Amino acid sequence: EAEVAQSPRYKITEKSQAVAFWCDPISGHATLYWYRQILGQGPELLVQFQDESVVDDSQLPKDRFSAERLKGVDSTLKIQPAELGDSAMYLCASSPRTVGVLAKNIQYFGAGTRLSVL
Amino acid sequence: DQQVKQNSPSLSVQEGRISILNCDYTNSMFDYFLWYKKYPAEGPTFLISISSIKDKNEDGRFTVFLNKSAKHLSLHIVPSQPGDSAVYFCAKRGGRGAGSYQLTFGKGTKLSVIP
Numbered sequence A: 001e002a003e004v005a006q007s008p009r010y011k012i013t014e015k016s017q018a019v020a021f022w023c024d025p026i027s028g029h030a031t032l033y034w035y036r037q038i039l040g041q042g043p044e045l046l047v048q049f050q051d052e053s054v055v056d057d058s059q060l061p062k063d064r065f066s067a068e069r070l071k072g073v074d075s076t077l078k079i080q081p082a083e084l085g086d087s088a089m090y091l092c093a094s095s096p097r098t099v100g101v102l103a104k105n106i107q108y109f110g111a112g113t114r115l116s117v118l
Numbered sequence B: 001d002q003q004v005k006q007n008s009p010s011l012s013v014q015e016g017r018i019s020i021l022n023c024d025y026t027n028s029m030f031d032y033f034l035w036y037k038k039y040p041a042e043g044p045t046f047l048i049s050i051s052s053i054k055d056k057n058e059d060g061r062f063t064v065f066l067n068k069s070a071k072h073l074s075l076h077i078v079p080s081q082p083g084d085s086a087v088y089f090c091a092k093r094g095g096r097g098a099g100s101y102q103l104t105f106g107k108g109t110k111l112s113v114i115p
Helices: B097-101
Strands: A005-007 A010-013 A019-024 A031-037 A044-050 A053-056 A065-068 A075-079 A088-095 A113-117 B010-014 B019-025 B032-038 B045-051 B056-059 B062-067 B072-077 B086-093 B103-105 B109-114
Touching: A005 A088, A010 A019, A019 A088, A019 A113, A031 A075, A044 A065, A044 A075, A044 B103, A075 A088, B010 B019, B019 B032, B019 B086, B019 B109, B032 B062, B045 B056, B045 B062, B045 B072, B072 B086
Parallel strands: A010 A113, B010 B109
Antiparallel strands: A005 A019, A019 A075, A031 A044, A031 A088, A044 A053, A065 A075, A088 A113, B019 B072, B032 B045, B032 B086, B056 B062, B062 B072, B086 B103, B086 B109
């Protein structure tokens, strides 16, 4: 069964350092999402890509976060510099190309990267 | 503004009995509601969904009910099994344009099924 791959699974860093997370979506999925999940909360959308284009990055703290999906396949999320409040699970999800408002269009999640900022 | 609310952080149910997980929403601009299940150290896994044009959707042991007048949906698991122990997230889908498929999640309810 196809899966969304994320690496690393765990990352420990000191504040003010740079970190990067990688995501490889399910093959053929045009839409890719990055979410952040703080302990005890639900996932919150950071950025959405359609192919290589950003659809929505309104919730991405652009002073320190950046995301790219250069060839419309895999994606990288970067934080520079990391702050203590960035400690969270970073989840990547993908879905097929959206066609029609009634399309089911399920998002499939990877296992996530657990970030701890010390 | 929390658009999707799961007011019960946790729920314990005896094996074989019914589990009922609840979710309330505040914004009616949506087309789908979804339930995801999450085990520790894993990503959320899609469980079941319901379109806004329906009031019930059933898949095996899982049934989701939608009450649009009350802005409330619930997930029923019958019979509950120990393997159902996980965190369950309610999510609504809505937005504009290409962002209309974005999901807004509740905080989750941790279900514990006791053998």
